[in-house]
Amino acid sequence: MSPHPSLGDLPGPADEVVRCLPGLAVFRAVARARTLSEAAAALYKSTASVSRAMSELEAVFGTALVERTRRGTVLTPAGRLVLARADRIDEELSAAATNLARYRPEPGSEVLDALTRRLYDGRHLQLVVRLVNLRTVSAAAAALAMTQSGASMALSRLESALGLRLFRRTAAGMVPFDRTNVLVAHAKRALAELRHLTSDLASTDGGTRGTVVIGTVPPGRTHVMPMAVVDAVGRHPELCVTTVEGHVEQLLAGLRDGDIDVVVGVPPTPSTTVDLAVEPLFEDDLVVLARARHRLADRDRIPMEEVVDEAWILPRAVSPSRRLFDDAFVARGLRPPRATVESADLAVLRQMLATSDTLAFASARQLRFELDSGLVTRLPVDLPALARQVHLVLRRGALLSPATAALVACLRVRGTQAR
Template identity: 40%
Template sequence: MGSAGMDIIDPEQGLSHLRAFLSVAMTGSIAKSSDDILKASSAITRSIRELEGALGVALFERRPRGMLINAYGNAVLLRAVRIHDQAEQVADELCRSKSLGAISRNVVFNLMFSGRKLQLLEQLSELRHLSAAAAKLGVSQAGASMSLSRIESSVGQPLFHRMLQGMMATDTADKLVAAGKRVFAELRHMEADISAIAGTQQGTVIIGALPLGRTYILPTAIAHALKSLPNIRVKMVEAPYDVLVSGLRTGDIDLIFGALRPEVLCRGLITEPLFSDRIGILARTGHPLAGLSGIPLGDLLNEQWILPRSDAPGRRLIDDSFAELGLSLPKASVESGDLAIVRQLLRSSDMLTAMSPRQMRVEIESGMLVELPVALGQTTRRIGLTLRDGARLPPIAHSILDSIRLHARDHSGKTGAPGHG
């Protein structure tokens, strides 16, 4: 076999062979597995061979008395068991729901081991049009329509509402898609698990990046990790917190770095605070207020402001700070969380912004921007990592996490005093 240098395993190919692999791993014998899953020995042998070919490694030692699972096989077994448990969990959940009618548990369970069907449901859920989903999957629209009809027929109910604006997923479809995404995440992590044993350290880590970490800590931490792990891929997802958390819960994202939310919003998640951050008032160097000292916050109410969106945690901190000092809330001339837009607006005008000085650290240190000496109310917030409870991240993800922790710790004391950046 090869040296674990595979690309990400194809979901259809991988899932179709995992059930045979699971049985052989548990029974230690092709013959016993044949009786266990009612499948011909030749078909099981072929499944194991094709799975090993897809993964690029042997999973068993072939011995006269049976099949002895090796270290690579144990790594795959761990993920396969998690996929099996996920399939059972969603099957049980849907069968318990009285509002869904009679759904065969076996139908749902089997669906979780069909990568092509899960991919179709996922793409339809996201794109909402059969033609777009078919094009994304490289199949004909007629083929996709027939496949969906078969899935809905087996489940015994429509999975999408056909509406003028497109196909809207039902609650059942949402549950199937979420479970399918977690299954795909386990397959993605197989690559990294196997490469770690082989010593090649390959695979993909997907990071949800909130604004505060994008400018310095995350880029620095990733660059540091890539020095020792040059073959890994890091995919950054920049989106609002709600979108990132949704991806984290389904396994589309491995970790989130940025401002932490209250515990009440973090059910099923693990939060790890790394440092506290504060808000400062920033302006261009040369701003009429830049040379002053001890500016009262109330004197800034009539200035033009660039502020985060009204639902952003940073905006709430700013509003709370004004309210704490008995002041009217500042009115935003521009609402944006895009650092490139904020940076250019500050440079080309006398507008002010209220944000973490860390987010503009490079611009402050270069002398492009300055933090005004303004006393604010309580504007500190916790910055750290958010992970999905129960997720089993591969070694490469833990290397990225350790690098983020290291650079966050090194950076935690560098908030600067107001007026000094």
């Protein structure tokens, strides 16, 4: 399990896979034609160039994608897997081209086809994504191991080919247009499909390899998620799991963009996830916690009125668990306690509970070690029983890689055990 990166620094497809993106357009034509010569005619290319593109693509993936027979070309099992991803990539790039075409004065399918073909350049897509995230050419170039002049020329060539400016050059950096942000959303999903190809192809020989990116909020990353990762990696040693921490809104945005493969968390409201596949994973009890020698620790019952003015560590004001907490006090006709600190960070909770009389409204599961060891105690405040449902969230319609499917299966098992 790798360290927690930011959303702008997540793993992507290998460089050689990114560079083969134009070859996937050729492969799609070959897959739909009976012969290489028919595919070449459809692409307005020579048969030799199509054959060369196919050989280069097969070299990158390390396996044959088509078989040449007397009756024409036939997809291998690996070829069928690659075609499924290639079709999804084409859907994303075609959708991006459709959006860009709205800003072009010339209508027609020829313009749309030309825009789509121009977007079949993985390095250019990566450059635009990095520029949106980093806002300077120098930073984007460094992230992609390019020279600054090379990145500037690449961007100029792309904008010229598209017939559209993608960024406003300002003193504060490169500011993307709205159309650029839409392009980047499609580009990220296309690059995510490329990233999953490694895992797809490993499955043809019975293996499960590849990188899975899982986004977690504090209630999701205690016990259930780590143990599911242990299970998945134990069964599939070549699996690599990257975890991303953040607010659930950020994580869901990353899931939609393809940066993240699965989120374990508490979505704010059902209306925020209508485009996502959400399933209950486990229920997380929320309790009042304090250090073991807190002056209230020896009480059998503590009325809610007595803790209103205590110093509190509370979840963020917009979080579902904070709403549960505040609503419980309002239902009793009380003013909700003021947050001294708003945090769900486990390190913050541990340190503040250990060294102060601050109370915390938090997950009992999250601080299970501290509770079992006697460092922290649960206070018997007469709050009603409060719990939040932690969910497993996937992008609706996503084609899970074998690596992602393996981790999701382990999450479901561990979630069932935690209920």
